[in-house]
Amino acid sequence: MAHKIRPGETLSGIAQRYGTTVSALARANNIANPNVIRAGATLNIPGRSDSFAAPSGGGGRHVVRAGETLSGIAGRYGTTVSALARANNIANPNMIRAGATLSIPGRSGGSPAPSRPAPSGPGQVSNSPGQFGSRAQHLANVARGVASQMNTRGWCARGVFNSLQAAGMAIPRSPSAYMAAATLARDPRFREVNLSDAQIRALPPGAIVVSGAYNSPGNPHGHIAVTLGNGMEASDHIARIATHGTQRVFIPR
Numbered sequence: 001m002a003h004k005i006r007p008g009e010t011l012s013g014i015a016q017r018y019g020t021t022v023s024a025l026a027r028a029n030n031i032a033n034p035n036v037i038r039a040g041a042t043l044n045i046p047g048r049s050d051s052f053a054a055p056s057g058g059g060g061r062h063v064v065r066a067g068e069t070l071s072g073i074a075g076r077y078g079t080t081v082s083a084l085a086r087a088n089n090i091a092n093p094n095m096i097r098a099g100a101t102l103s104i105p106g107r108s109g110g111s112p113a114p115s116r117p118a119p120s121g122p123g124q125v126s127n128s129p130g131q132f133g134s135r136a137q138h139l140a141n142v143a144r145g146v147a148s149q150m151n152t153r154g155w156c157a158r159g160v161f162n163s164l165q166a167a168g169m170a171i172p173r174s175p176s177a178y179m180a181a182a183t184l185a186r187d188p189r190f191r192e193v194n195l196s197d198a199q200i201r202a203l204p205p206g207a208i209v210v211s212g213a214y215n216s217p218g219n220p221h222g223h224i225a226v227t228l229g230n231g232m233e234a235s236d237h238i239a240r241i242a243t244h245g246t247q248r249v250f251i252p253r
Helices: 011-017 022-028 070-077 081-087 134-150 156-166 177-186 197-201
Strands: 002-004 042-044 061-063 101-103 190-193 208-211 223-229 232-234 238-240 247-252
Touching: 011 022, 011 070, 011 223, 022 042, 061 070, 070 081, 081 101, 134 156, 134 223, 134 232, 134 238, 134 247, 156 177, 156 223, 177 190, 177 208, 177 223, 177 247, 197 247
Parallel strands: none
Antiparallel strands: 002 042, 061 101, 190 247, 208 223, 208 247, 223 232, 232 238
């Protein structure tokens, strides 16, 4: 089966949609850097024939894994976010809980709907990353460009503040990176989630990760970066996500 890459898509998101892995997609398409894919290019989906259709019949349940979104699950099963939300009494499609069991509409063997997570607003913290929308993807795209252009070290806050401004999400600039957490926590345009280090490294593009202490001698300013997916982040340069200190995670609504 073939998939034409749309603007803003990531290899991890495409892999999730078709029930495969990033490494399998990369191997099948001779992709040297899984973090760089081109909109408009056509990918071969490993293990799928041209007659492949979204799963139907049988099963009927899906256990939510850390980092999954309702849109990704809907794409995998050939349904819609609204249909999944209705079938599972989900009031906020941006909030799903890892470990919850979803009933897939139109499929047999459904199970009782999972409990509904409470909506998150300023000052409220969820334990699930939930769904990432177009604003998060837009921020990640902008942050990648800003970081590539700066390509410096020691100016992570400037890189992220510049990215937020360029993406239309400007916040007041603080003297140190870790101070941005308090500003983001009060801003209704962002929701805070409490995640493990492993969940942070698996985040899709567009989350803002703020560390209270940078694990390096002589640097008291903390660290801030925007996730790019596939374990990468953008600040004043592009690097692998390194969890250190106390992390707070904020996602554009």
